[in-house]
Structures are given as structure tokens and as C-alpha cells.
Amino acid sequence: MSIFQNAILVLIWLCLSLNVQAQVIQDPVAQQLILKALDDIYSMEFPQADAQIRQLQARYPQHPVALILRATQLDIQNLPLAENKAATAQFIQVVNQAMELSKRMIDKNEDDPEAVFFMLTCHSYMASLYHNQGESLKAVSESKRAYSFLRDGFKLMDKNPDFYFTSGLYNYYVERYPIDHPIVRPFMFFFADGDIALGIKQMDVATHKAMFMRPVANYYLSHILMKHESNPTRAVGYMKYLVDKYPNNPLFAMTYAEALLLAGRYVEARPAVQRLKQMPNKLVPLAFNTFSGMLAELADKNDREAAEFYQTALKQPSNEAYTQEYQAFAYAGLARIAARSDNRNQAKMYYKKVLAVGEYKSLIREAKAYK
Numbered sequence: 394m395s396i397f398q399n400a401i402l403v404l405i406w407l408c409l410s411l412n413v414q415a416q417v418i419q420d421p422v423a424q425q426l427i428l429k430a431l432d433d434i435y436s437m438e439f440p441q442a443d444a445q446i447r448q449l450q451a452r453y454p455q456h457p458v459a460l461i462l463r464a465t466q467l468d469i470q471n472l473p474l475a476e477n478k479a480a481t482a483q484f485i486q487v488v489n490q491a492m493e494l495s496k497r498m499i500d501k502n503e504d505d506p507e508a509v510f511f512m513l514t515c516h517s518y519m520a521s522l523y524h525n526q527g528e529s530l531k532a533v534s535e536s537k538r539a540y541s542f543l544r545d546g547f548k549l550m551d552k553n554p555d556f557y558f559t560s561g562l563y564n565y566y567v568e569r570y571p572i573d574h575p576i577v578r579p580f581m582f583f584f585a586d587g588d589i590a591l592g593i594k595q596m597d598v599a600t601h602k603a604m605f606m607r608p609v610a611n612y613y614l615s616h617i618l619m620k621h622e623s624n625p626t627r628a629v630g631y632m633k634y635l636v637d638k639y640p641n642n643p644l645f646a647m648t649y650a651e652a653l654l655l656a657g658r659y660v661e662a663r664p665a666v667q668r669l670k671q672m673p674n675k676l677v678p679l680a681f682n683t684f685s686g687m688l689a690e691l692a693d694k695n696d697r698e699a700a701e702f703y704q705t706a707l708k709q710p711s712n713e714a715y716t717q718e719y720q721a722f723a724y725a726g727l728a729r730i731a732a733r734s735d736n737r738n739q740a741k742m743y744y745k746k747v748l749a750v751g752e753y754k755s756l757i758r759e760a761k762a763y764k
Contacts, residue, residue: 423458426445426448426452430446430462437641437643458511460487461511472644472674472676476712481522485519496508529576530580537583558595559606561597561610562613563587565617600634612632612635612644615631620718620753623754625652626656629652629658641672646669647677647715650665653665676712676715679709679711683702683720686699686700718753724744724747725744728743728763747760
């Protein structure tokens with residue numbers, strides 16, 4: 394889970410503030426700066442985002458909003474953040490500063506909706522960082538601290554459809570996360586029960602009706618549909634909205650190409666995969682070679698070329714939070730190629746590697762089904 398994805402929390406605050414008396418949101422200049430900064434961040438236009446954030450910092454030096462935007466930018470600009478020690482240290486420092494300002498607001502008024510929201514934001518950002526660093530227990534601990542603030546949003550869906558996303562995300566993952574990470578199950582008693590089907594339905598409402606949260610709702614739901622629900626066909630539509638609006642965002646571009654490939658829409662996938670070649674982010678080479686291998690194997694029926702792309706992909710560095718699954722795709726492709734060549738031992742070896750790194754339910758079923 395990326396802090397980038399948790400930029401949504403800034404947007405939650407905006408929506409919450411529309412329903413209460415809030416200092417910053419009453420300033421139309423500040424509101425426009427916030428929205429423009431977020432749009433620039435999604436679009437990878439970091440100098441422009443810097444300008445918006447600096448103006449907010451000057452206008453509200455004792456308010457955490459500029460710091461939260463800065464943390465969001467640090468995550469996206471240094472994607473994957475957890476692999477950049479300097480940027481991670483800066484991120485932690487910025488979040489801690491935001492937490493201190495939020496605490497001062499809480500101390501003055503514990504019912505201050507902005508203060509409550511920004512405490513939620515800070516703890517959620519830290520939970521995401523710990524998750525990406527593979528520290529599940531710390532991630533759950535931070536999530537527990539954020540939980541009391543999150544519950545307020547459950548009551549606001551009827552007033553503002555943006556809250557369908559946060560409520561849906563909670564309903565889904567509070568049930569799904571302990572299934573995928575059994576180690577945390579004993580620590581989940583603190584959280585209220587969720588509902589997986591209801592969570593998907595609520596997030597879908599957000600992808601169509603939300604004003605501020607629509608981009609992240611589309612990203613999260615498409616990822617859930619591919620990873621857990623094995624429904625890439627449905628995911629394609631959500632990702633197309635994002636790549637049309639933010640064509641230079643590598644995370645959206647990779648996920649869109651992935652959805653098209655998993656859905657078997659190879660004609661559309663081919664230009665989407667080629668588009669990745671123009672993106673300089675370090676995550677892209679593994680994705681590009683894996684996806685090129687899938688096109689060669691599944692669309693062109695060229696096992697030799699596909700195997701070359703898969704082997705090249707596996708020489709690229711991977712990141713657990715973003716591209717490790719693409720390693721599993723490559724191993725699965727090599728396993729299928731080996732099986733077609735009647736090399737059962739090699740196929741079994743590659744499927745064993747799939748099970749070691751893969752998390753998508755469809756890949757796990759494929760690997761376990763091979764005998």
C-alpha cells in the first residue's frame with residue numbers, strides 16, 4: 394500500500410470540512426491550492442506542486458495541510474519510497490512535524506474535525522510506510538491508532554458520497570487483511586467487523602459519485618479486483634479513467650496494462666505496454682519486460698520470444714509493494730512454456746517460485762493446480 398494511495402486522506406479532510414466550520418477550507422484560495430497541488434502530484438508535475446505547497450505553508454504555517462501534501466509528494470516523487478533512505482527519513486520527519494501540529498490542534502479542541510482528520514492522516518501514512526517495509530505488526534499498531542478517527546467517516550456517507558470509499562475500503566480490508574496476513578489476526582480484535590461484498594459495493598459507488606476521492610477509489614478497487622477477486626475485466630474500466638486523466642503516472646500506467654493483459658484484451662494492451670518504455674521510473678523495466686513476455690506468449694504464441702522477455706524481467710530488481718507480483722507473472726509464464734515442452738520438472742520448479750512470491754489468487758490457483 395502506497396502513501397501515494399493514501400493521498401486520499403487529504404481529500405477526506407476536504408470533504409469533511411465541507412460539512413463543518415473549518416478554517417482552511419473557508420479560504421477559497423487555500424482550497425484551490427490544495428486541489429491544484431494534488432492534481433499536480435498525481436500528474437507527476439512536481440515543480441508545480443512545490444509552488445502550491447509553498448504558498449500553503451506561507452499562508453498557514455501552523456497548519457499541517459502543507460506538510461501532508463509534502464509527504465504525499467515525497468512518496469510519489471521517490472516511488473518506491475521505502476527503497477530511498479534519504480527520502481524515507483525526510484518523509485518521517487515531515488509526518489512527525491504534521492503530527493505535532495495536529496496534536497496542538499487536538500489539545501486546543503479535541504473535537505476539532507481538522508485536528509482529528511490530520512491525526513488520522515499521520516497515523517495512516519506511517520501505517521502505509523511500515524506495510525511497505527514489511528513490518529506488519531507496526532502497520533497494524535498505527536492503523537489501530539487511526540481507527541478511532543476513521544469511524545467518524547462511517548456516519549457521513551449520506552452527506553457526502555466521497556465517504557463511500559473510506560467506508561468501503563475499511564469494510565473490505567478489515568476482513569481481507571488477516572486472511573492474507575494470519576500473523577496479525579490475534580491483534581485484530583480491536584477492529585469492528587467488516588463485510589467484503591459491501592466494501593466492494595461502497596467503493597464502486599465512490600468511483601462513480603465521489604468528487605475528490607474518485608481517482609484513488611478507482612485505483613484501489615481495480616487492484617482489489619485483480620489481486621483478490623480475479624476479475625480483471627471489471628478492473629480495466631476503473632484504470633482507463635486514471636490513465637486518460639493522468640497519462641504520465643507510472644503506477645497507473647503499469648496497472649492499466651496489467652488489467653488489460655489479465656483480461657485478455659491484447660490488442661489494447663500492446664500500446665499500453667509500449668507506453669511504459671517512455672517512463673523513467675525504476676519500477677517500470679520489470680513491468681515492461683514481464684508484460685512484453687505475456688504479449689509474446691499469450692497473444693503472439695511465440696514461446697521463445699516470451700521466455701527471453703520473462704528471463705530479462707527476472708533479472709530486474711523488484712519491489713515487494715509494487716512489482717513483486719510481476720515476478721510471479723514471469724515465473725508462471727516460464728512454467729507454462731516448460732509444461733508445453735513436456736519439461737514437467739522445470740514447470741514444477743517455476744510454479745514453486747510463483748507460490749513463493751505471488752499473492753494474486755488466480756496465480757496461486759494456477760500454480761497449485763499443476764501436478
